[in-house]
Structure formats: structure tokens, C-alpha cells
Amino acid sequence: MFARSAARILAAPSTRFFSASAVTQTKVAVLGAGGGIGQPLSLLLKNDPLVTSLSLYDIRGAPGVAADVSHVDTASEVKGYAADQLDQALEGVKVVVIPAGVPRKPGMTRDDLFNTNASIVRDLAAAVARVAPTAHILVISNPVNSTVPIVAATLEKAGVFNPRRLFGVTTLDVVRAARFLAEIKGATPSETVVTVIGGHSGPTIVPLLSQTPFGKDVAGETLDKLVYRIQFGGDEVVKAKDGAGSATLSMAYAGAKFANSLLRGLNGEKGVITPTFVKSPLYEDQGIDFFSSNVELGTEGVEKIHPIGPISAEEEKLLAACLPELKKNIEKGKAFVA
Ligand SMILES: NC(=O)c1ccc[n+]([C@@H]2O[C@H](COP(=O)([O-])OP(=O)(O)OC[C@H]3O[C@@H](n4cnc5c(N)ncnc54)[C@H](O)[C@@H]3O)[C@@H](O)[C@H]2O)c1
Secondary structure, rough: OOHHHHHHHHHHHHOOOOHHHHOOOOOEEEEEOOOOOOHHHHHHHHHHOOOOOOEEOOOOOOHHHOOOOOOOOOOEEEEEEEOOHHHHHHHOOOOEEEEOOOOOOOOOOOHHHHHHHHHHHHHHHHHHHOOOOOOOEEEOOOOHHHHHHHHHHHHOOOOOOOHEEEEEEHHHHHHHHHHHHHHOOOOOHHOOOOEEOOOOOOHHEOHHHHHHOOOOOOOOHHHHHHHHHHHHHHHOOOOOOHHOOOOOOHHHHHHHHHHHHHHHOOOOOOOEEEEEEEEEEEHHOEEEEEEEEEEEEEOOOOEEEEOOOOOHHHHHHHHHHHHHHHHHHHHHHHHHOO
């Protein structure tokens, strides 16, 4: 039931434009496929008609996940790769999604994960640079504000960095914003889509509610609480899971949703626009060269980075709090690879 409705959601926008047979071959790899996010994400990608082949890698358990997911009756092929088969897993892939690494426990910030996840992400990026240097890379592993600069610097060192092909997945913040605003307004989330800019951790998450018909009149304490919930929604899950990890199912949904947007863009669909954390000129003059804002996705990946547009006085304040923190996070990532 879950898989079928998820397949419908993921398939709906693309099937409007393409028949399955018209779609180009798209091999997608999931690195960290055995994990809490990796498993449901692999299932959702198996249901995406724009994925023609799925390559599942983890240091633990990927062949089992692949055997399981491969029985789902959709057209794509699925193969699993063991710990020592990273290079084989990456052969010929066009899109690499990375949810490998440790998740938070109660009381931890995303930055607390840096020490463990930085080297995992760096080593995986080095392998992508070596085996699939033109692949599009979608980074889920936290802290995204630092892991994306780590991937960029690693690719740069290898001489293969193309900023159009690197994305920090901030879609869960967008998903939460739509859901939480819909709850307040008694609307459906499809009516309450919110652009979320900045980065992906607490105060660096800046929802632009003033730009939406349902969000623009939310004010006072209701606004403060809503913004806080969007910024710290991840903590609700970490607390409720009580030591067993952070968001996995909603994150898998968000990851599959972003992957589908990218694949639609790569396949030539026009007007696919969604926030994502990319190398960006928007705040480069302040030393912040990665930023999430609305990005149009096209056949080469990033097609156009949209400006943030008019924002309210409250959002100006949120942005002022975001920028210095984001700058620190980005510099920490770069320093790790330097
Ligand atoms: N971007 C977001 O919005 C978002 C949301 C939630 C979680 N996350 C992050 O996603 C990451 C994964 O979370 P999870 O809940 O799936 O964790 P998990 O521990 O359940 O799974 C992580 C998986 O990564 C694998 N792994 C570790 N090192 C690896 C390596 N070198 N190569 C391949 N695989 C490796 C592990 O074996 C494990 O299967 C965490 O860093 C978490 O903070 C991001």
C-alpha cells in the first residue's frame, strides 16, 4: 500500500511528460543502502520509473537489501555490492545518493556527527571521482552544511568538480514546512509548499513563509512556533526514537522526491524547481559559497539558481542568524579536506 501510493506520487509528475520507453537509461547508486534511510530510499527508488538500474552499496548488508528490493515488480534492475565492491557499485552510474554515516542520538546536534561522517563522505566522494567522475551527487549524510563542501573539495582535488552536479539534500525541511503549515491552516500540503533557504541544521534553516499565500499572514507566537518547528523538526524524531536514530522514513521520502526532481530535469523536463544546497553565488561575497535556494534542474543538473526574492523583516532576522553559522560549517568542511 505504502509502496504503491509512493510510486504514484513519485511517478505522477514524470509520466505527464514521458512514457517509460522514452526515458534515457539512468543508473542510480545508493551508498549506505543498508541503513535506516538507505533501505526505504532504495525501495522508493525502485518504484521510480525514471530509475532504470539501481546499484546498492554499504559496508554492511547491501546484498540482502538488494535481493529483497529486486523482487518488487517494477522494470528497473537492482544489484547489491558488498563492502569491498565500491568501485563496481559505481560503474556507469549517473546519479549517486549518499546516506552513509551515523545519525544523531538525543542531545546531539548535526555538527556532533562531523568527526565520523566527514571521512566517510570524503572517501566515498573520492571513489565517485575515480570511477564515475561525471555522476550527479546527492548528499544526505549530516552535517550537510559541511559534508557538501567536503565532497566539493574532494572532487576539486581530483580535478573533476562540476558545481552543476553536486547537491545537498534539504528536501526534508521543505517537506516538513509544507506539512506543518498545512496542519496550522487546515489545508493540504500541496497547497502550502514553502521555499526553505540557507542550510540544513537548526538556525541555518530559513523558511520563507511570507512568500506563500497560506504562510504570509501567520504572525506572532504562531509564526515563531512554526519556524522553530521547521528548524528543529528533526529533534522531535530523534527524541521520539529515543536513541534509535533520526528521521529515516520521511528522509527516504524526501530523498526519493529530490532524486525524482533531478531525474526529471536530466531527462529534459522544463520548470523543475526546488530548494537544494549547492555551490551558489548568492552570498559568495560574504565568504559563503554554498547556499540552499530555489534551483531549476535541467539536463546538466543545476540549470539556474534563483535569487531569494522579497522577504519579511522576520525572515531578514532569520537570515542574519543563519549566515554566520553556515559560514562556520562550510569552512569546517573545507578545512577537513585542505
Ligand atoms: N539530509 C537530511 O535531511 C537528513 C535527515 C536525516 C538523517 N540524515 C543523515 O543521514 C545519515 C544516515 O542516517 P541513517 O539513519 O540512515 O543512519 P544508519 O546508521 O541507519 O545508516 C547508515 C548506513 O551507512 C553505512 N555506512 C557507514 N559507513 C559507510 C561507508 N564508508 N560506505 C558505505 N556505507 C557506510 C552503515 O553501514 C549504515 O548502514 C546520517 O548522517 C544522518 O544524520 C540526513
